[in-house]
Amino acid sequence: MFASFILTCLVFATSAFAHGVVTSPAPRRAGTQLTNVCGTGPAQVLSNDVTAPIENAVKQVSAATTADCSLFFCRGLQLADNLDLVQTFPAGTVVPMTINIRVRHIGPANVSIVNTKTQSLMGPALFSWPVFADPAAAADPPKNETSFSVTIPDLGGQCAQLGACSIQWWWFGSQVKQTYESCIDFVQPLDE
Numbered sequence: 001m002f003a004s005f006i007l008t009c010l011v012f013a014t015s016a017f018a019h020g021v022v023t024s025p026a027p028r029r030a031g032t033q034l035t036n037v038c039g040t041g042p043a044q045v046l047s048n049d050v051t052a053p054i055e056n057a058v059k060q061v062s063a064a065t066t067a068d069c070s071l072f073f074c075r076g077l078q079l080a081d082n083l084d085l086v087q088t089f090p091a092g093t094v095v096p097m098t099i100n101i102r103v104r105h106i107g108p109a110n111v112s113i114v115n116t117k118t119q120s121l122m123g124p125a126l127f128s129w130p131v132f133a134d135p136a137a138a139a140d141p142p143k144n145e146t147s148f149s150v151t152i153p154d155l156g157g158q159c160a161q162l163g164a165c166s167i168q169w170w171w172f173g174s175q176v177k178q179t180y181e182s183c184i185d186f187v188q189p190l191d192e
């Protein structure tokens with residue numbers, strides 16, 4: 001009885017707090033540098049549930065959270081924890097992407113290339129959904145919400161160095177006011 005109560009709570013907690021994440025290519029995940037930079041509270045939220053809204057991590061910001069913890073840029077996840085995941089994307093590479101939507105929250109979403117040093121967008125979105133994850137479309141959702149491709153443009157040498165650029169998927173549930181992000185770091189070698 002008690003065990004089934006706990007189980008019910010866990011199932012509810014999963015559906016209440018789990019929302020969305022890129023599943024391929026493998027995005028940045030939590031690691032020790034995240035804990036060093038953001039503190040254990042935010043790091044635990046981000047590692048316990050890779051689909052949790054960033055706002056849940058913001059609630060755990062503490063004195064241990066440093067100025068280098070930018071939760072709204074790549075979810076606060078750190079390149080240093082993800083050097084094994086850095087991809088190489090020459091200009092024109094078509095990158096198939098998949099997303100796991102655990103709970104549908106209507107709002108805009110897009111995929112952009114971001115400059116990880118200035119934490120700014122580089123150019124227009126590569127893919128954009130004016131209306132993403134509308135719960136009203138749950139029975140027959142657009143296929144491109146969970147499976148789509150982006151074409152990496154020629155970035156003119158701006159992404160030649162390790163750690164300069166990421167692909168960032170961004171979704172904002174405008175009614176629940178919750179933000180989801182996933183980042184895939186990459187380099188684009190200079191043409192010989």
Ligand SMILES: *[C@@H]1O[C@H](CO)[C@@H](O)[C@H](O)[C@H]1NC(C)=O
Pocket residue numbers: 108109110112121123124125170171172
């Ligand atoms: C992507 O969406 C976010 C939030 O909805 C928005 O702030 C941002 O400007 C968009 N990016 C591009 C490149 O349009």
Ligand SMILES: *[C@@H]1O[C@H](CO)[C@@H](O)[C@H](O)[C@H]1NC(C)=O
Pocket residue numbers: 127128129142143144145
């Ligand atoms: C995504 O799919 C929807 C519905 O099939 C379509 O209307 C929309 O144009 C597609 N978006 C992109 C960016 O291709």
